[in-house]
Each structure stands twice: as C-alpha cells, then as structure tokens.
Amino acid sequence: MEEGKKGGLLIVVSGPAGTGKGTVIRALLKKNSGIKVLPSVTTRNPRKGEKEGIHYYFKTREEFERMIENNEFVEWVDYCENYYGTPAKQLEESLESGIDIIMEKEVEGAIKIKERYPDSVLIFLLPPSFYELKRRIMSRGAEDTPVIDKRLRRASEEINYAGRYDYVVTNKRVEDAADNINCIIKAEKLKAFRNIDILKEISL
Numbered sequence: 001m002e003e004g005k006k007g008g009l010l011i012v013v014s015g016p017a018g019t020g021k022g023t024v025i026r027a028l029l030k031k032n033s034g035i036k037v038l039p040s041v042t043t044r045n046p047r048k049g050e051k052e053g054i055h056y057y058f059k060t061r062e063e064f065e066r067m068i069e070n071n072e073f074v075e076w077v078d079y080c081e082n083y084y085g086t087p088a089k090q091l092e093e094s095l096e097s098g099i100d101i102i103m104e105k106e107v108e109g110a111i112k113i114k115e116r117y118p119d120s121v122l123i124f125l126l127p128p129s130f131y132e133l134k135r136r137i138m139s140r141g142a143e144d145t146p147v148i149d150k151r152l153r154r155a156s157e158e159i160n161y162a163g164r165y166d167y168v169v170t171n172k173r174v175e176d177a178a179d180n181i182n183c184i185i186k187a188e189k190l191k192a193f194r195n196i197d198i199l200k201e202i203s204l
C-alpha cells in the first residue's frame with residue numbers, strides 16, 4: 001500500500017481451534033456491518049454447513065501446491081495435516097479499496113501477517129478453560145481421534161503465543177467477546193496514525 005494512503009483496517013483473530021472464533025466473528029458482523037471476512041484457502045474437507053467462498057475456498061493438495069508455486073499466498077501453513085493459506089490478491093485489493101478485513105489465522109500465520117502488515121491488529125481469543133476447549137473440539141465430530149489429539153496438543157502450544165498479540169479476549173460469552181472486539185476495532189480506527197488525512201485537513 002502507498003505510504004500515507006488510507007487503506008482498510010486488517011484484523012487477525014487467532015485462538016486454538018474450538019475456541020469459537022467463527023461464532024464470535026459472526027456475532028461481531030451483526031454488530032458491525034462495515035467489516036468483511038476474507039476466507040482462506042484450505043485443503044481440509046468442508047464441515048457441515050460450510051460453504052465454498054464464504055467459510056473457505058476448498059482446494060485439493062495439488063491445486064494448493066500450484067498456488068504456492070505461483071506465489072498466490074501472503075502466508076500459508078501446513079496445520080494438522082492440511083494446508084491453509086491467505087490469498088494475496090483478494091487481501092491486497094480489499095485493503096487498497098479501504099475495506100476493513102477480519103481473518104482467522106493460526107499463530108504462525110498471524111505473526112507472518114503482522115510482519116508484512118505492521119499496522120494490522122492481532123487479537124488472541126482464549127477459551128474459558130482447557131476443559132471447555134476439549135469438549136468443543138470433541139463435539140465437532142468431523143475429525144478422528146488422532147486429529148483431535150493433535151488439535152489439543154497444538155491448542156496448548158498456541159496459547160503460549162498469546163503474549164505476542166496486540167489484544168487478548170476471553171470467549172466466556174460470545175456476545176461479550178464480540179463486543180470487546182468491536183471496541184478494539186473502534187479504538188484502532190481512531191488512532192492518530194490512521195487519521196493523518198483528517199489531521200492534515202484541519203491543521204492551519
């Protein structure tokens with residue numbers, strides 16, 4: 001993005017799988033219709049109710065690997081036996097046109113995004129407890145036991161990254177977590193460095 005040009009706000013939400021990121025983001029979108037979700041590309045199978053181009057762009061491993069070769073990702077990761085990646089073109093175009101974007105990423109991807117987009121806002125969503133997280137992951141039923149074990153191990157590793165984020169929000173109640181994220185977004189949009197144009201206009 002050109003220096004000094006006002007672009008969209010980029011919000012990245014992480015938190016172990018099963019923390020409720022998707023549910024909280026859906027609640028947030030009801031409170032703040034100005035934000036758009038940018039779906040990732042993945043090789044994992046769609047879960048019940050997931051739609052192409054809304055929740056994810058679903059690809060085969062071969063298609064995903066071709067996209068890696070063609071440099072089509074801002075970042076990508078091999079997570080619990082599946083690829084996930086952020087499509088560069090869609091992200092750049094949205095930010096350039098001033099659209100505020102929210103995306104879900106696991107921790108390594110989130111940190112790569114922060115390196116590439118230092119003005120992005122990283123929010124770590126915590127589960128109310130590890131017990132509750134385990135219950136949620138197991139109740140999804142879409143994955144088999146080794147994958148569930150892997151996700152639980154990965155969850156405790158991911159929580160160790162929370163200190164590197166800009167904000168930490170606990171998902172005790174979905175509505176409260178969504179309200180807190182909405183407050184973060186409002187405050188971020190008021191930061192002086194995001195409002196240089198207004199400051200220039202009124203300065204004598």
Ligand code: 5GP
Pocket residue numbers: 013014015016017018040041044075076077079084085086104105106107108109110
């Ligand atoms: P799930 O399979 O539960 O939808 O996602 C597994 C993990 O991958 C979640 O932590 C989710 O936030 C993360 N994820 C989804 N899309 C991307 C992506 O494009 N890049 C990275 N690095 N992580 C992603």
